[in-house]
Amino acid sequence: MPPGGPGERRVLVGVIGRPHGVRGLVHVTSYTGDPAALAGYGLLEDQKGEKYRLEWAGEGRARLTAVGDDGERRITDRAAAARLTNRRLYVRRDVLPAPAADEFYLADLIGLAAFDEEGKELGRVSAVHEYGAGASLEIGALLVPFTRACVPEVDVAGGRVVVVPPEAVEGEEGGS
Numbered sequence: 001m002p003p004g005g006p007g008e009r010r011v012l013v014g015v016i017g018r019p020h021g022v023r024g025l026v027h028v029t030s031y032t033g034d035p036a037a038l039a040g041y042g043l044l045e046d047q048k049g050e051k052y053r054l055e056w057a058g059e060g061r062a063r064l065t066a067v068g069d070d071g072e073r074r075i076t077d078r079a080a081a082a083r084l085t086n087r088r089l090y091v092r093r094d095v096l097p098a099p100a101a102d103e104f105y106l107a108d109l110i111g112l113a114a115f116d117e118e119g120k121e122l123g124r125v126s127a128v129h130e131y132g133a134g135a136s137l138e139i140g141a142l143l144v145p146f147t148r149a150c151v152p153e154v155d156v157a158g159g160r161v162v163v164v165p166p167e168a169v170e171g172e173e174g175g176s
Helices: 035-041 078-082 166-172
Strands: 010-020 025-030 051-058 061-068 071-074 088-092 113-115 121-130 135-139 142-145 153-155 160-162
Touching: 010 035, 010 078, 025 035, 035 051, 121 142
Parallel strands: 113 160
Antiparallel strands: 010 025, 010 088, 025 061, 051 061, 061 071, 113 121, 121 135, 135 142, 153 160
16 A cells, blocks of 8 residues: 555455456456445556456456556456456545444554553554455554454544554463
8 A cells, every 4th residue: 555645545445356258357356345336436546556447247247447548448358357367456545435433444544653552652553464364454563463352442533553462462362
């Protein structure tokens, strides 16, 4: 995720999967609450900064149009679709709806001050990593699983999180 203010942050909203058929359709996994909403966010950007417009063509299948400085180009064949497999799709944080009072986007955690349970500052959340098995927070050299046990308190409005280092959690649970 790029650094900067909340409007410059990007939120992962989907991933392009394998091609479907021979006419350029692709399977898409949407991470939005309503999967159909993915097409309504306008231009989606991949991790390389390339932009796409998505149009649903059935449940979980979509047509993509690449949008660049030289205009728009619809993906119309299987080979072109296959080259897009595993591309992550992002939108700018500021185009997403505001979360409920007790909710937040993972992108909102970037930049928050991290404290241990005694109130000692550990640093700032510099990145949130999501590899499919759960998110983790990067705080300096510390990588913390984003679980209630390791991050028992999140206060986005107050600009802080409370972190229990994983080794402390393991010690409480009897170690493993």
